[in-house]
Amino acid sequence: MKPLKSLISLEEALEVCHQQAAPIEETEEVDLVQAGGRVLARDMTSNVSVPPFDRAAMDGYAVVAEDTFKAGKFNPVVLDCVEKIYAGQTPEVTLTSGRCSEIATGAVMPEGADGVVMVEDTEQEGDRINIYKPIYPGENLARQGEDISPGETVLHAGDALNPSKIGALAALGIPGAEVFRKPRMLIVPTGDEITEPGGKLKEGQIYNINSYTLGAVINEHGGRADLHPVVDDRMEPMVKTIRENLSYDMIIFSGGSSVGTRDVIVDVVKEVGEVLFHGIAVKPGKPTLLGKVENTLVLGMPGYPASCLSNGYMILLPILRRMAHLPPVVERTVRATMERRLTSTIGRHQFYTVRVVDGKAYPAFKESGSITSMSDADGYIQIPAQVDLLEKGEEVEVVLL
Amino acid sequence: MKPLKSLISLEEALEVCHQQAAPIEETEEVDLVQAGGRVLARDMTSNVSVPPFDRAAMDGYAVVAEDTFKAGKFNPVVLDCVEKIYAGQTPEVTLTSGRCSEIATGAVMPEGADGVVMVEDTEQEGDRINIYKPIYPGENLARQGEDISPGETVLHAGDALNPSKIGALAALGIPGAEVFRKPRMLIVPTGDEITEPGGKLKEGQIYNINSYTLGAVINEHGGRADLHPVVDDRMEPMVKTIRENLSYDMIIFSGGSSVGTRDVIVDVVKEVGEVLFHGIAVKPGKPTLLGKVENTLVLGMPGYPASCLSNGYMILLPILRRMAHLPPVVERTVRATMERRLTSTIGRHQFYTVRVVDGKAYPAFKESGSITSMSDADGYIQIPAQVDLLEKGEEVEVVLL
Numbered sequence: 001m002k003p004l005k006s007l008i009s010l011e012e013a014l015e016v017c018h019q020q021a022a023p024i025e026e027t028e029e030v031d032l033v034q035a036g037g038r039v040l041a042r043d044m045t046s047n048v049s050v051p052p053f054d055r056a057a058m059d060g061y062a063v064v065a066e067d068t069f070k071a072g073k074f075n076p077v078v079l080d081c082v083e084k085i086y087a088g089q090t091p092e093v094t095l096t097s098g099r100c101s102e103i104a105t106g107a108v109m110p111e112g113a114d115g116v117v118m119v120e121d122t123e124q125e126g127d128r129i130n131i132y133k134p135i136y137p138g139e140n141l142a143r144q145g146e147d148i149s150p151g152e153t154v155l156h157a158g159d160a161l162n163p164s165k166i167g168a169l170a171a172l173g174i175p176g177a178e179v180f181r182k183p184r185m186l187i188v189p190t191g192d193e194i195t196e197p198g199g200k201l202k203e204g205q206i207y208n209i210n211s212y213t214l215g216a217v218i219n220e221h222g223g224r225a226d227l228h229p230v231v232d233d234r235m236e237p238m239v240k241t242i243r244e245n246l247s248y249d250m251i252i253f254s255g256g257s258s259v260g261t262r263d264v265i266v267d268v269v270k271e272v273g274e275v276l277f278h279g280i281a282v283k284p285g286k287p288t289l290l291g292k293v294e295n296t297l298v299l300g301m302p303g304y305p306a307s308c309l310s311n312g313y314m315i316l317l318p319i320l321r322r323m324a325h326l327p328p329v330v331e332r333t334v335r336a337t338m339e340r341r342l343t344s345t346i347g348r349h350q351f352y353t354v355r356v357v358d359g360k361a362y363p364a365f366k367e368s369g370s371i372t373s374m375s376d377a378d379g380y381i382q383i384p385a386q387v388d389l390l391e392k393g394e395e396v397e398v399v400l401l
Numbered sequence: 402m403k404p405l406k407s408l409i410s411l412e413e414a415l416e417v418c419h420q421q422a423a424p425i426e427e428t429e430e431v432d433l434v435q436a437g438g439r440v441l442a443r444d445m446t447s448n449v450s451v452p453p454f455d456r457a458a459m460d461g462y463a464v465v466a467e468d469t470f471k472a473g474k475f476n477p478v479v480l481d482c483v484e485k486i487y488a489g490q491t492p493e494v495t496l497t498s499g500r501c502s503e504i505a506t507g508a509v510m511p512e513g514a515d516g517v518v519m520v521e522d523t524e525q526e527g528d529r530i531n532i533y534k535p536i537y538p539g540e541n542l543a544r545q546g547e548d549i550s551p552g553e554t555v556l557h558a559g560d561a562l563n564p565s566k567i568g569a570l571a572a573l574g575i576p577g578a579e580v581f582r583k584p585r586m587l588i589v590p591t592g593d594e595i596t597e598p599g600g601k602l603k604e605g606q607i608y609n610i611n612s613y614t615l616g617a618v619i620n621e622h623g624g625r626a627d628l629h630p631v632v633d634d635r636m637e638p639m640v641k642t643i644r645e646n647l648s649y650d651m652i653i654f655s656g657g658s659s660v661g662t663r664d665v666i667v668d669v670v671k672e673v674g675e676v677l678f679h680g681i682a683v684k685p686g687k688p689t690l691l692g693k694v695e696n697t698l699v700l701g702m703p704g705y706p707a708s709c710l711s712n713g714y715m716i717l718l719p720i721l722r723r724m725a726h727l728p729p730v731v732e733r734t735v736r737a738t739m740e741r742r743l744t745s746t747i748g749r750h751q752f753y754t755v756r757v758v759d760g761k762a763y764p765a766f767k768e769s770g771s772i773t774s775m776s777d778a779d780g781y782i783q784i785p786a787q788v789d790l791l792e793k794g795e796e797v798e799v800v801l802l
Contacts, residue, residue: 192489
């Protein structure tokens with residue numbers, strides 16, 4: 001058995017992760033409908049005008065604005081209506097003083113008109129239109145290119161595509177987006193004791209949890225998780241698994257990074273590549289390893305489900321989001337007060353799950369082997385390495401799970 | 402032309418939405434890997450123990466705890482190691498006083514043992530093990546069922562499946578989850594002036610934006626968006642579109658809910674069903690309609706892309722999440738101070754987009770017809786109907802887009 005010799009701090013570990021996680025350079029084309037959450041791979045410069053023509057911004061009457069200047073609530077200006085212009089139609093009559101055209105929102109402005117009187121400020125009497133309010137030139141219309149002009153850079157490489165940015169691509173008439181491909185992550189459970197859900201447990205066996213928790217984290221944060229069958233936790237099959245899967249951006253082993261005689265991940269990684277760190281001063285989740293084999297990162301995660309998932313949030317997530325060109329996650333948090341005193345190990349950054357009821361944070365953490373430590377929790381608090389005590393009643397920030 | 406006669410407040414509109422949006426009752430089975438974000442349709446009660454057996458919580462030596470009581474840093478207790486137990490194996494030797502078994506984390510505890518001494522507190526000399534630290538009975542082991550016991554309700558109907566809750570299902574050995582099916586939303590753009598991105602614009606035409614912005618909102622928040630081709634904005638084709646698609650939970654028309662002569666959505670909905678409201682005191686997005694045809698909700702959204710999307714967030718999102726059994730969205734927000742004074746229309750709830758730079762909120766809103774009002778923004782602020790002014794320097798909460 002090989003106890004961990006020294007731990008690096010969470011901050012150091014995250015710095016190594018940041019250095020090693022190379023943002024994916026390859027790109028792919030996705031339909032706009034599928035583009036939500038994807039990251040744009042290049043600047044998008046418009047070669048069209050949006051709107052493509054001067055258009056009415058209101059339903060009403062296109063006019064020569066000057067004609068309306070003397071209009072008032074009790075002394076309307078009266079204009080002749082010469083045309084009805086619907087959206088999508090081409091106006092045929094050029095306006096001159098004394099005339100107007102009924103126009104719908106979004107319709108092309110007729111030649112000669114320089115403003116629109118809202119329908120609410122008019123009254124129709126056959127083809128004669130009473131105008132009760134003056135407008136200034138340019139009122140209630142949108143000029144060609146007012147939204148987007150040709151040559152304008154509308155979106156930038158690295159923009160995460162939210163609904164409105166997808167809308168901007170649609171406005172340019174672009175049916176798909178060139179985005180960075182998702183980081184491809186392979187999750188490999190190790191150990192004879194692991195069986196897939198749906199199968200029957202033999203004596204001494206437990207179900208595979210970590211592939212599913214980590215897979216959900218990865219799929220939720222811009223990655224693509226593939227699930228590998230359980231691998232025997234010996235050198236040879238683990239080395240083989242790495243060698244056969246170097247097309248992945250990252251291979252994540254769960255189990256096998258602790259200090260038991262069978263915990264061979266360190267030797268495995270040394271055999272085919274380089275160990276970057278092994279052992280982080282966090283609680284739970286200390287025996288975590290990061291290595292590199294050719295261009296593939298190898299993450300060795302503890303087998304315990306709460307440890308594995310907490311490191312999924314603390315270590316895997318920053319690597320994943322950096323590879324995916326996504327900014328650090330903006331967490332959803334609530335503030336709460338500790339319902340009881342909580343001690344923490346000095347020198348270890350603690351990840352501690354809580355339930356939040358009526359603004360009070362109740363401990364939810366049982367032990368790192370228990371998935372209900374996480375699944376019964378509303379969120380978690382983090383206790384920095386140099387803090388060893390949270391008092392009852394102290395205010396904490398709870399990151400929602 | 403038919404001006405909107407009266408507006409209902411945002412609060413009233415949301416109350417109607419809440420009443421009318423029935424949570425989906427139908428369920429479906431999804432693989433655990435695909436279950437992220439889905440909502441569990443029934444309570445999950447365990448019929449197994451997790452862990453299924455007493456197991457070692459640390460790498461070390463399984464012992465009779467009483468044997469270690471006199472152990473100390475300088476006077477070890479010496480025990481005979483009689484077996485090596487790996488995870489996944491069945492122990493064969495029953496322990497008695499004076500004996501121990503080397504054991505790996507997660508392995509089945511041997512009969513007779515009631516605790517584990519951590520490897521760090523031992524020294525091996527052949528088959529003789531020096532124990533340097535006493536343990537109490539039960540130390541460093543997890544009892545059968547300690548995480549989850551048979552009969553325990555582990556998850557509840559209505560739980561949104563986050564990574565840890567998916568992990569809890571895996572722990573029970575369940576390979577799939579019974580979840581509520583997603584609300585099915587059909588988005589129908591209307592009007593001759595609309596062309597799909599990728600096509601060529603004719604005179605007076607613009608690209609369809611709203612199907613893509615609303616589609617992204619729907620797909621991001623637990624719904625399934627289907628995109629219908631552009632429909633002519635006349636009674637007959639619109640009525641036909643509704644009648645043919647009553648298997649959807651909601652049909653969303655974009656364009657056609659304003660007051661132009663061609664804006665026929667009100668008449669269309671009256672023809673086949675009931676108008677619940679038409680016109681909300683919000684800015685932008687006033688001419689929004691909610692109706693019901695049989696069991697299908699019909700939402701009439703303004704054609705202007707900023708108006709349409711802001712109502713996508715304010716009106717559509719609460720309906721969607723309620724149908725999907727999802728809790729109201731927890732928004733990601735930042736606090737900022739207004740970089741300039743902003744006036745708002747009294748009596749209208751205003752949705753106003755801003756860019757946030759160095760803690761200052763700069764106006765990003767151009768006009769409701771412009772998609773860049775949204776796509777250039779970092780987020781939006783909401784100004785309640787009874788507020789008509791935000792002063793320069795005033796602190797606001799910005800909801801990130």
